[in-house]
Amino acid sequence: MKNGKPSRKEREYLRHRQEILKVALKLFSEKGFHNVSMHEIAEKSEFAVGTLYKFFSNKEDLYRALMLEASNVFHSSLMAALATSGSELEKIRACVEAKIKVFMDNLDYVRLYMAETQGVSFNVKTSLDPEIMDRYEKFLKQLARVFENGIKKRLFKKFEPYLLAVALDGISNALLFHHVEYPGAHSFDADLIINIFFQQVYEKEDLRDE
Amino acid sequence: MKNGKPSRKEREYLRHRQEILKVALKLFSEKGFHNVSMHEIAEKSEFAVGTLYKFFSNKEDLYRALMLEASNVFHSSLMAALATSGSELEKIRACVEAKIKVFMDNLDYVRLYMAETQGVSFNVKTSLDPEIMDRYEKFLKQLARVFENGIKKRLFKKFEPYLLAVALDGISNALLFHHVEYPGAHSFDADLIINIFFQQVYEKEDLRDE
DNA sequence: TCATATGTTGAATTTTAATTCATATCATGA
DNA sequence: TCATGATATGAATTAAAATTCAACATATGA
Numbered sequence: 001m002k003n004g005k006p007s008r009k010e011r012e013y014l015r016h017r018q019e020i021l022k023v024a025l026k027l028f029s030e031k032g033f034h035n036v037s038m039h040e041i042a043e044k045s046e047f048a049v050g051t052l053y054k055f056f057s058n059k060e061d062l063y064r065a066l067m068l069e070a071s072n073v074f075h076s077s078l079m080a081a082l083a084t085s086g087s088e089l090e091k092i093r094a095c096v097e098a099k100i101k102v103f104m105d106n107l108d109y110v111r112l113y114m115a116e117t118q119g120v121s122f123n124v125k126t127s128l129d130p131e132i133m134d135r136y137e138k139f140l141k142q143l144a145r146v147f148e149n150g151i152k153k154r155l156f157k158k159f160e161p162y163l164l165a166v167a168l169d170g171i172s173n174a175l176l177f178h179h180v181e182y183p184g185a186h187s188f189d190a191d192l193i194i195n196i197f198f199q200q201v202y203e204k205e206d207l208r209d210e
Numbered sequence: 211m212k213n214g215k216p217s218r219k220e221r222e223y224l225r226h227r228q229e230i231l232k233v234a235l236k237l238f239s240e241k242g243f244h245n246v247s248m249h250e251i252a253e254k255s256e257f258a259v260g261t262l263y264k265f266f267s268n269k270e271d272l273y274r275a276l277m278l279e280a281s282n283v284f285h286s287s288l289m290a291a292l293a294t295s296g297s298e299l300e301k302i303r304a305c306v307e308a309k310i311k312v313f314m315d316n317l318d319y320v321r322l323y324m325a326e327t328q329g330v331s332f333n334v335k336t337s338l339d340p341e342i343m344d345r346y347e348k349f350l351k352q353l354a355r356v357f358e359n360g361i362k363k364r365l366f367k368k369f370e371p372y373l374l375a376v377a378l379d380g381i382s383n384a385l386l387f388h389h390v391e392y393p394g395a396h397s398f399d400a401d402l403i404i405n406i407f408f409q410q411v412y413e414k415e416d417l418r419d420e
Numbered sequence: 421t422c423a424t425a426t427g428t429t430g431a432a433t434t435t436t437a438a439t440t441c442a443t444a445t446c447a448t449g450a
Numbered sequence: 451t452c453a454t455g456a457t458a459t460g461a462a463t464t465a466a467a468a469t470t471c472a473a474c475a476t477a478t479g480a
Contacts, residue, residue: 034244037437048459159406160396166388167381167406174380186370196369196377247467258429
């Protein structure tokens with residue numbers, strides 16, 4: 001059937017790889033790296049253990065691949081949001097909205113990704129990829145730059161921009177975590193974050209103190 | 211030597227137990243639960259493996275005991291701070307100060323404790339003690355109550371108190387984590403948290419909008 | 421001093437899970 | 451149809467820890 005497309009074997013290969021990753025993501029995010037065995041992944045993905053090793057050189061490599069994907073999804077989405085045109089406040093609002101969206105759209109990834117960015121990587125092996133840390137760092141720096149510009153323009157009060165970035169990220173994460181753990185306990189949206197954090201840090205025109 | 215104190219064997223027992231816990235805390239906090247073996251704990255604490263099992267029925271039990279201790283230290287300190295007399299703002303300031311202090315005084319515990327409260331408990335077995343979760347929950351509720359009172363007295367703007375509690379906690383954790391990971395990168399103290407979060411949520415007398 | 425209880429030891433056992441690899445299956449094209 | 455290379459298989463191997471327990475040490479007090 002079909003003729004010589006650019007690939008074919010390759011697409012098959014990719015599909016299989018994807019399938020394995022999907023199952024592994026589900027399992028890792030539910031039970032954590034150490035509480036999932038290769039046999040379990042094999043079983044759930046309907047491949048043999050040996051086959052897994054054709055796709056990933058070992059368990060850690062498989063995990064790393066997942067983290068990388070997660071990092072891609074989150075990072076690109078957040079960076080894109082920060083690049084929005086508009087005022088500094090608008091950029092940041094876009095960023096918070098994007099964060100809530102990727103968060104909700106990728107709940108399985110959330111647990112993996114958060115274990116890396118939040119509070120360093122605890123348990124999992126020797127803190128994985130510095131690559132991922134770097135990216136997170138880059139995001140925070142970019143966010144800090146937005147704050148910095150906002151401060152220069154006298155839109156925001158004078159706080160160390162990087163710390164503002166850390167703080168905003170902290171609030172967002174905390175609220176998102178809470179929401180994921182107790183959905184529906186307290187309604188919650190992007191505006192709330194913006195309001196709690198911002199309405200305030202955002203300096204009212206008639207109160208500039210500098 | 212010495213005569214019949216209320217105990218003696220018991221104090222000896224406790225001392226030994228304490229010694230084991232101390233070593234385990236150090237190791238777990240450095241390398242994570244799964245990357246520390248009972249043999250390593252035995253070696254470092256200068257007991258035999260078998261002896262460890264006289265004190266703790268298994269590895270998980272040992273870990274659990276540590277978490278409980280950590281929880282005690284943190285929880286009692288934070289609750290005490292919230293019970294301070296004074297205005298709502300003062301209570302909350304006391305709480306943030308207490309948090310920074312216990313945090314700094316117990317860096318080894320921090321990693322263990324945070325893995326539990328922040329972002330649920332990832333990796334380690336089936337999310338440990340609900341007891342610990344309960345306590346954390348209690349703390350947040352108490353903090354929320356303070357916010358609630360502050361709102362009633364028109365000291366703070368009207369936000370869902372529980373979410374304010376989550377948010378404040380989130381900011382504090384994020385900044386503390388950052389500080390622990392990159393000490394000296396950006397100076398940082400209780401006032402900063404209070405200012406970023408509060409100066410603002412705290413409603414200026416001349417701006418009440420309700 | 422000796423018998424008993426209490427605490428300690430670490431080699432041996434058991435468990436658990438990662439990783440390998442000889443064998444089987446399948447797809448392709450001669 | 452058959453030969454060949456590419457893939458997939460899963461029982462067998464290996465590795466790493468957790469846990470046990472019979473033997474040893476030490477303290478107590480009769």
